[in-house]
Amino acid sequence: MAIGRPVEVAAEIPEVAARRRWLAVVSEFCRKRPLGAVGAAVVLINVVVGLGANVIAPYDPVATDYGAMLAPPSASHWLGTDAFGRDVLSRIIYGSRTAMLVGFACAFLGATVGAVIGVASAYFAGKVDLILQRVMDIFLAFPLIILALAVVSILGTGIGNVIIAIAIPMIPRAALVTRSSALAIREMPYVDAARAAGFRHRRIILRHMLPNVMAPYLIMLTAYLGQAILAEASLTFLGLGVSEPTPAWGLMLRGAAVQFAEAAPWMAIFPGLAISLAVFAFNLFGDSLRDALDPRLRAQ
Amino acid sequence: MTRYIIKRLLLMIPTLLSVAVIIFFLMRIVPGDIVELRFAGESAYAQKENLDKERARLGLDKPIWTQFLTWMGGLLRLDFGTSMWTGAPIGEEIRLRFALSLQLAIMATIVAILLAIPLGVIAALRQDTWIDYAVRIMSIAGLAMPSFWLGIVFILGLLIIFKWLPPMVYTPFWVNPVQNLAQLIWPALAVGYRYSAVATRMTRSAMLEVLREDYIRTARAKGLWEKLILSRHALKNAMLPVLTVIALEFAFLIGGLVVTEQVFNLNGLGLLFVEAIGHRDYTLTQALVMLVAFVFIFVNFLVDLAYAWLDPRIRFR
Numbered sequence: 001m002a003i004g005r006p007v008e009v010a011a012e013i014p015e016v017a018a019r020r021r022w023l024a025v026v027s028e029f030c031r032k033r034p035l036g037a038v039g040a041a042v043v044l045i046n047v048v049v050g051l052g053a054n055v056i057a058p059y060d061p062v063a064t065d066y067g068a069m070l071a072p073p074s075a076s077h078w079l080g081t082d083a084f085g086r087d088v089l090s091r092i093i094y095g096s097r098t099a100m101l102v103g104f105a106c107a108f109l110g111a112t113v114g115a116v117i118g119v120a121s122a123y124f125a126g127k128v129d130l131i132l133q134r135v136m137d138i139f140l141a142f143p144l145i146i147l148a149l150a151v152v153s154i155l156g157t158g159i160g161n162v163i164i165a166i167a168i169p170m171i172p173r174a175a176l177v178t179r180s181s182a183l184a185i186r187e188m189p190y191v192d193a194a195r196a197a198g199f200r201h202r203r204i205i206l207r208h209m210l211p212n213v214m215a216p217y218l219i220m221l222t223a224y225l226g227q228a229i230l231a232e233a234s235l236t237f238l239g240l241g242v243s244e245p246t247p248a249w250g251l252m253l254r255g256a257a258v259q260f261a262e263a264a265p266w267m268a269i270f271p272g273l274a275i276s277l278a279v280f281a282f283n284l285f286g287d288s289l290r291d292a293l294d295p296r297l298r299a300q
Numbered sequence: 301m302t303r304y305i306i307k308r309l310l311l312m313i314p315t316l317l318s319v320a321v322i323i324f325f326l327m328r329i330v331p332g333d334i335v336e337l338r339f340a341g342e343s344a345y346a347q348k349e350n351l352d353k354e355r356a357r358l359g360l361d362k363p364i365w366t367q368f369l370t371w372m373g374g375l376l377r378l379d380f381g382t383s384m385w386t387g388a389p390i391g392e393e394i395r396l397r398f399a400l401s402l403q404l405a406i407m408a409t410i411v412a413i414l415l416a417i418p419l420g421v422i423a424a425l426r427q428d429t430w431i432d433y434a435v436r437i438m439s440i441a442g443l444a445m446p447s448f449w450l451g452i453v454f455i456l457g458l459l460i461i462f463k464w465l466p467p468m469v470y471t472p473f474w475v476n477p478v479q480n481l482a483q484l485i486w487p488a489l490a491v492g493y494r495y496s497a498v499a500t501r502m503t504r505s506a507m508l509e510v511l512r513e514d515y516i517r518t519a520r521a522k523g524l525w526e527k528l529i530l531s532r533h534a535l536k537n538a539m540l541p542v543l544t545v546i547a548l549e550f551a552f553l554i555g556g557l558v559v560t561e562q563v564f565n566l567n568g569l570g571l572l573f574v575e576a577i578g579h580r581d582y583t584l585t586q587a588l589v590m591l592v593a594f595v596f597i598f599v600n601f602l603v604d605l606a607y608a609w610l611d612p613r614i615r616f617r
Binding site for chain 1: 315318319322330331332355440441443444445446448449452453455456459460552555556558559562570572577578589592593596597
């Protein structure tokens with residue numbers, strides 16, 4: 001196997017170079033956009049907390065303790081307990097898992113499907129474009145939450161349906177943004193070349209055009225993360241999202257939290273703070289990413 | 301200009317028509333059926349003949365094209381029919397709730413404008429100082445906080461600090477303005493703050509852009525008052541994108557305040573929408589969808605007109 005080695009070495013070099021470049025990009029981002037880096041750090045913490053919830057959380061999130069109902073924050077329960085004596089901190093930690101899952105899944109689904117439709121609409125132009133745009137316009141006339149509500153009441157509750165319900169209204173918005181970038185790409189010589197080479201539409205759209213709308217795609221994706229978390233909390237708060245006993249932030253604000261607001265304000269305050277902090281971090285990160293990626297803004 | 305207005309108004313018709321077609325058939329594709337939902341509670345009585353009788357009463361036994369044409373005929377006469385669930389005329393069902401939602405949307409818009417424009421202008425003028433950072437963080441925080449939670453916090457604050465709760469029963473403005481405002485000011489503040497976040501950011505970036513224009517330098521060079529430069533030359537031109545954002549958000553507020561309505565125990569359009577969809581009340585859902593779509597399209601139209609009025613460079617044909 002004498003010839004095995006040089007090939008391996010050759011394969012390794014671009015990989016190392018790519019890794020170095022990636023590190024350089026990350027460190028430059030941190031240096032130039034400290035607020036964005038803080039946002040990214042909080043997002044990372046949220047993800048880690050969500051993934052490691054069973055290790056980090058001091059209590060079982062669904063274990064009731066009738067000896068410690070509505071207990072105020074103390075050394076044993078840092079953020080107090082709820083009406084069933086469940087530890088608020090543990091429930092917030094487990095809630096992070098639900099929020100991150102819904103956030104990432106919805107944003108990915110919404111932005112990706114939207115991008116594919118947007119690029120296809122720009123590529124085919126003419127009648128296809130016109131029809132797709134009119135359909136998108138009609139969907140755009142409705143608030144995100146109303147559309148999500150409609151989809152959830154059709155599909156039923158449960159985490160999978162909630163993800164679909166939130167992702168669907170995101171599609172037209174993402175399609176609109178990627179379409180406008182794709183219109184310019186459509187005129188590029190390499191798209192003509194690909195067409196002249198006889199590639200099929202699907203290949204041209206997915207392999208030639210889609211990678212070139214990465215910047216608007218990433219911007220939409222990060223903007224959607226925060227929105228998805230807010231939408232999930234709102235749906236859950238209305239009783240149309242995630243249901244008990246799954247710990248979710250919106251669920252913690254529902255019912256008892258308002259009922260016992262005066263006696264146990266920690267029940268209503270902390271989950272809301274968790275939502276706000278997570279969305280705040282996603283928005284900070286998303287904003288900085290947009291500034292870094294959008295060439296129009298970079299020039300200023 | 302008149303020709304443009306007429307053309308735009310006429311263009312609203314095909315859009316509304318397609319909304320009507322889509323929502324009509326979408327509602328019929330959706331699984332679940334109002335008659336079965338209504339009899340679900342009393343399954344023992346849910347004989348097939350009872351279900352069929354109810355369907356015939358609601359006109360659901362007729363072929364779908366007949367149903368569609370009946371509805372379309374009603375739409376042309378602005379007659380939305382009666383709610384399938386309550387049996388009340390839809391105009392009546394919607395009117396009071398629309399008044400409430402409209403008032404709340406207007407109040408929230410006023411709160412948002414009062415917050416956004418001064419803050420955005422100050423942030424732009426003091427770019428990259430601590431004032432700018434404070435305003436930016438405040439607006440990103442506004443986007444992050446769910447307005448229903450903000451509402452809960454307001455109620456909590458009032459309860460704990462002032463030992464007072466806003467009235468929980470809705471009184472129309474013309475019956476008792478004080479009572480009405482005492483209830484609606486809190487949701488308006490909660491929604492308005494969130495809504496101001498987008499507008500503040502827009503004001504700031506639009507002002508920054510305009511302040512770099514040549515005509516601002518010219519105005520400064522000829523020794524014009526700074527106050528006059530800001531109000532006449534800069535702000536007026538920076539208002540275009542801000543106006544768009546505010547108007548579009550306003551259109552969304554009419555139907556999109558479901559959760560805030562829930563927190564403050566308000567019977568607005570948002571909650572009516574949820575109930576209507578939940579009951580598969582075809583006629584009521586269709587009417588609400590048409591209303592929300594109409595408001596959105598009409599506000600868009602007004603924005604375009606305002607553009608032409610505010611920016612003489614834009615002339616429509």
